[in-house]
Amino acid sequence: MIILKTEHLNYKYSEGTPFAKTALTDINIEIEKGSFLGLIGHTGSGKSTLVQHFNGLLKPTAGKIYVDGQDIWQTPKQIRRICFKVGLVFQYPEHQLFDETVEKDIAFGPRNMELSEDEIQKRVKDAAEIVGLSEDLLKKSPFDLSGGEKRRAALAGVLAMQPEVLVLDEPTAGLDPKGRDTILERIKQYQKDSGTTVVLVSHSMEDVAKVADKVLVMNKNVVAMYDTVEQVFSRSDELSQMGLAVPSVTKIFMGLKKKGIPVNPGVFTVEQGKQELMKLLPKGGTL
Amino acid sequence: MKPMIAFENVSFCYRSEEEDRIDLFEDFNLIIKKGDFTAVLGHNGSGKSTMAKLCNGLLKPTAGKVIVDGMDTADEKNDITVKKTVGMVFQNPDNQIVATIVEEDVAFGLENLGVEPKVIRKRVDEALQAVDMYDYRGHEPHRLSGGQKQRVAIAGIIAMQPECIVFDEPTAMLDPKGRAEVLNIIKKLNEDFHITVVLITHYMDEAALANRVIVMEDSKIIADGTPKDVFSHVELLQSVGLDVPQPTELMYELKKEGYALPEDILTVDECIKAIETLYGG
Incomplete structure (x- = not known):
């Protein structure tokens, strides 16, 4: 089932002024319900602009967006309901914490949905546990928490609204390796357990390789690739030319391939690299 | 030669309002030599940033001494000279920019020191050239990219002609392109301008560029050596929640499986060569 779909989506910033700038050109994508999509592209490629269309924060200059089969701009007055279906976690979401206690902060979204007090309490508790x-x-x-805890509290605030699609814009930026892995594992687990569709916007192909099923690559305002992780990452040369930071382990395999050694250049994690080389190299021996 | 920065039996504690004192450093010793490029690794809360702030007297030790180029940072009369000697660059470029025009921002520190206008002009131009931002001197900082803003912040420090710069996670908030720009500048400052560099970072590939790597855990140094030395202790680093560079990890994993590969691999090229040798031989 398709949960989210765009049709000939176009967007221009400041249209009708001398500063008009095209940000998205003819985007046609379909996102499968319950899938984990990685969205990569370098700064200015249009990836953040695209996800802001998913929950109606931006209105397309032309084209349509469907959530759950419904054209979200058909009745613009009801756009608020769409916001509840698609939860967006911005970069550095901890900057948006504001309430007196962590509990109240997480409850803010559900409270705006006019849920019963019991339901709100339950959702806060569940969301806190997930993160x-x-x-x-x-x-x-919230201001007495550590950086990693703040990030998780902000994430819980969106999870508590139980969106059908969860969009995360660079959720691991600025965290240390341990904090990064914790957040990613929690999100992956949540996606598996709840069946929520997740879109992860990231600069880090390592992160995407660890958790995503499919990858969407944005380049110069258009969709450059949209395929499974293996398919997209096997085109590492093209990704590298788009100015994306290919992981060092991939560079190793691209280098080996160039030297005529028969390896798959689409290796993106150390574990894959290890498996690939174990098939190839003779064991034992001395240096 | 006097060391650039020397920590001598330094202790440091915070006093928070509700809780009692929190001891961070106890009997901490470290010497940073002039001209060195030192990377400091450690997870959040390991004491890296506190150490950075002790380096130029932003924080003063509770016991022991921090000596910058022969000057005790606790001595008030050294305050200005110490801060002129050791500059600091922080994580968030937006918090470090004060003026509305790039060159005015770079001149800010010098104006406060009462430097002559003619000298200011010269030093600002030189600093902007050093970070490759001279062409942007008339621009508004808020229209620049993260990497460009961070380079302007660095130019503001260079204009003060410090002997040493402490970078506290300068690339944490930047995209891959911005990171690469800032790192190139840091390397250039160390190699061409002979500025002593202390780089605090979470990125292992950045630490691999230094000539000395220090790993901190619980405000103690648990590893100290060349990048090759330090990163060969894969298990130790992983046990404190840090990564090692991917080429090092790949070699380590294969070695564990019984492959004859060298331990001290850091870079992609070294790794390719080692695999090629094993494959060909």
Whole structure:
């Protein structure tokens, strides 16, 4: 089933002024319900502009967006309902924490949905558990949390609204390796358990390779590739030419391939690299 | 020669309002030599940033001494000279920019020091050229990319002609292109301008560029050596929640499986060569 679809989506910033700038050109994509999509592209490629269309934050200059089969701009007055279906977590979401306690902050979204108090409490508790925030932290001021905890609290605020599609814009930026892995594992687990569709916007192909099923590559305002992780990452040369930072392990395999050694250049994690080389290299021996 | 920065039995504690004192450093010793490029690794909360702020007297030790080029940072009369000697660049470029025009921003520190206008002009131009931002001197900083803003922030520090710059995760908020720009500048400052560099980072490939790597955990140094030395301790680094560069990890994993590969591999090229040798031989 298709949960989200765009049809000839075009967007221009500041249209009708001398500063008009095209940000998206003829985007046609379909996102399968329950899938985990990685969205990559360098700064200015249009990836953030695209995801802001998913929940109606931006209105297309031309073209259509369907969520759950419904044209979201058909009745513009009801756009608020779409916002609840597609949850967007911005970059550095911890900058948006504002309430007195972590608990109240997480409850803000559900409260705006006019849910019952019992339901709100339940959702706050569930969301906190998903992101791994302990109960004693819920009573604290969000500003007393560590950087990683703040990030998780902000994420819980969106999860508590139980969106059908969860869009995360660079959720691991600025975190240390441990914090990065924790966040990614939690999100992956949540996607598996709840069947929520997840879109992960990232600069890091390593991160995308670890969690995504499919990858959408944006380049110069258009969709450059949209395929499975293996298919997209096997075109590492093209990705590299688009100015994307290809992981060093991929560079190793691209280099080996150039030297005529029969390897798959689409290796994106150390584990894959290890498996690939174990098939190839003779064991043992001395240096 | 006097060391650039020397930590001598330094202790440091915070006092928070509700809780009692939190001891961060206890009897911490470290010497940073002039001209060196030192990378400091450690996960969040390992004490890296506190150490950085102790380097130029932004924080003063509770016990022990921090000596910058022979000057005790705790001595008030050294305050200005110490801060002129050791400059700092922080994570978020937006928090470090004060003026509305790039060149005015770079001149800000010098104006505060009462430097002559003619000298300011010269030093600002030189600093902007050093970070490849001279062509943007008349631009508004808020229209620049993250990497460009961070380079302007660096130019503001270079204009003060410090002997040493401490970078506290300068690339954490930048995209891959911005990261590469800033790193190139950091390397150039060390190699061509002979500025002593202390680079605090989460990125292992950035640390691999330094000639010395220090790993911190619980405000203690748990590893100290050349990148090759330090990164060969894969298990130690992973145990404190850090990665190693991917080429190093790949070689380590294969070695564990019984392949005859060298331990001290850091770069992609070294890795390709080692695999080629094993494959061909």
